[in-house]
Structures are given as C-alpha cells and as structure tokens.
Amino acid sequence: MAYKKTEQYDEDVTAGLIKTYKESIDLLGEDSEREGLLKTPERMAKAMQFLTQGYQLDAHAILESAKFHEDVNEMVIVKDIELYSMCEHHMLPFYGKAHIAYIPNGYITGLSKIARVVDVYSRRLQVQERLTHQILDAIKDTLNPQGVAVVIEASHLCMMMRGVQKQNSVTTTSAFSGQFEKNETRSEFMKLISATLH
Missing domain, CATH: 1.10.286.10 (GTP cyclohydrolase I, N-terminal domain)
Structure with missing residues (x-):
C-alpha cells in the first residue's frame, strides 16, 4: 500500500x-x-x-473554550513556551520562548490554551514587539485578570543569516498590565521565570 x-x-x-x-x-x-x-x-x-495559519485562528475563542470560574488569585505562570514566527520585514523565521503569567480575577483557563494563544499570533507575519502585546491583550480581554505579564526571548534569522550576521544575539521584549505594573509583582515574575524549579 x-x-x-x-x-x-x-x-x-x-x-x-x-x-x-x-x-x-x-x-x-x-x-x-x-x-x-x-x-x-x-x-x-x-x-x-x-x-501563517494563525490568521485563521481566534485567540479569544480558544481561551473561552476552557474558561472556568475559580476563586484563586495567585500568579499562574506558563514559561518556556516554544514559538516560531516569520519576520514580516524579510520573511525569515525568528524563534524562541514565551513566558506568560496572569493573576486570576474569578476565572482561569486551561494551561494549554495559553500556549495555543502564542501559536495564534506567532503563526503570522510578525514583529516580536507586536507579538508580545497581542498575546497580552488576548488574555487580558478574555479573562479580565488582575494582571498579565508576557516576556519573549527570540533569535532572528534576519540578523543571523544576513545584515549584521550576529549569530548569538537574542532579542527580549516584555509587556505588563495591571498588578504586573507594580515593581514587586513584576520582580517576582521575572525571578520565577529565571529560576530552575524542576
């Protein structure tokens, strides 16, 4: 056969x-x-x-599909989420990891849905700066949490293969809302995503 x-x-x-x-x-x-x-x-x-299949996907619908009422208000972190995207300026890939946290305000979502939101926006022609904010906005608008934090670390082939040809450069972008705008909460998040706990 x-x-x-x-x-x-x-x-x-x-x-x-x-x-x-x-x-x-x-x-x-x-x-x-x-x-x-x-x-x-x-x-x-x-x-x-x-x-570029992310254009056909709806991040809000994905989060809503596993949205549960839960009376918790501690930080939820999903870190080291692999991402692959395409630089819209050169049509070359960039890849790395996303670290995402939110503080629930009555609702939580399935952990895999956070990773799927990353795919929704990374599977498009992108710039890392916009990608970071799109992920934050989708979680903020759908779950209405007390705060959201997103940090992305990525290597860009447009810098590695052409142009300045710096193979070891890594670009970090971040976006914070709500409670994560406070230094204490933001510092706790940054410490936790840097730590090796397992």
Whole structure:
C-alpha cells in the first residue's frame, strides 16, 4: 500500500503561490524544471500556509473554550513556551520562548490554551514587539485578570543569516498590565521565570 499524506490547503491560494514561487526560483537564476526543484514551489506554498495559519485562528475563542470560574488569585505562570514566527520585514523565521503569567480575577483557563494563544499570533507575519502585546491583550480581554505579564526571548534569522550576521544575539521584549505594573509583582515574575524549579 502506497504512503499517502493528507493535508488540507486552500486550492486557489496554493495554485497562486505555486505560480509565484516557480517564477521566483527562475528569477533567482535556477531552473524550476530540474528534478530537485520540480515540487519545491508546491512545498513552499503549503509551508507558507502552515506558517501563517494563525490568521485563521481566534485567540479569544480558544481561551473561552476552557474558561472556568475559580476563586484563586495567585500568579499562574506558563514559561518556556516554544514559538516560531516569520519576520514580516524579510520573511525569515525568528524563534524562541514565551513566558506568560496572569493573576486570576474569578476565572482561569486551561494551561494549554495559553500556549495555543502564542501559536495564534506567532503563526503570522510578525514583529516580536507586536507579538508580545497581542498575546497580552488576548488574555487580558478574555479573562479580565488582575494582571498579565508576557516576556519573549527570540533569535532572528534576519540578523543571523544576513545584515549584521550576529549569530548569538537574542532579542527580549516584555509587556505588563495591571498588578504586573507594580515593581514587586513584576520582580517576582521575572525571578520565577529565571529560576530552575524542576
């Protein structure tokens, strides 16, 4: 029995991207008809749709799908959430980790939903600064917590592979709301995401 991989992609989008990527390969001086590149435009078309699938997802709906009433008001932290995104300036990847905390105000959400919110916004053409704030705003608007904190650490291939070519550089962005605007709460969060507790 032959191997068959099933994935679903928009046929019109795929066809348009295949044509564009085929032309791009030829413009770069390659032969899009040679054996090794024959299926490359199709693979690129599907890869880009996968890498930008966040446009089809709703972060608020994801959080609402596992929103529970709970009388707790201690900090909830999900740290070291892997993220992969695409720099909108160069269409090159950036990747790293997100550390997210919120202080409930009557409602909590499933822990996996926090990670899914990261995917919703990272699987788009992005800048790290906006990504950080979009994650914070989605949690703040849906759960109405006492505060939200988001810190992202990422390496950008647009800085590593081209331009200044600094392979060891890491960019850190942060956003805080509510209780996390207070130095004491923010310091506790920063200490906890830096600690090795397990």
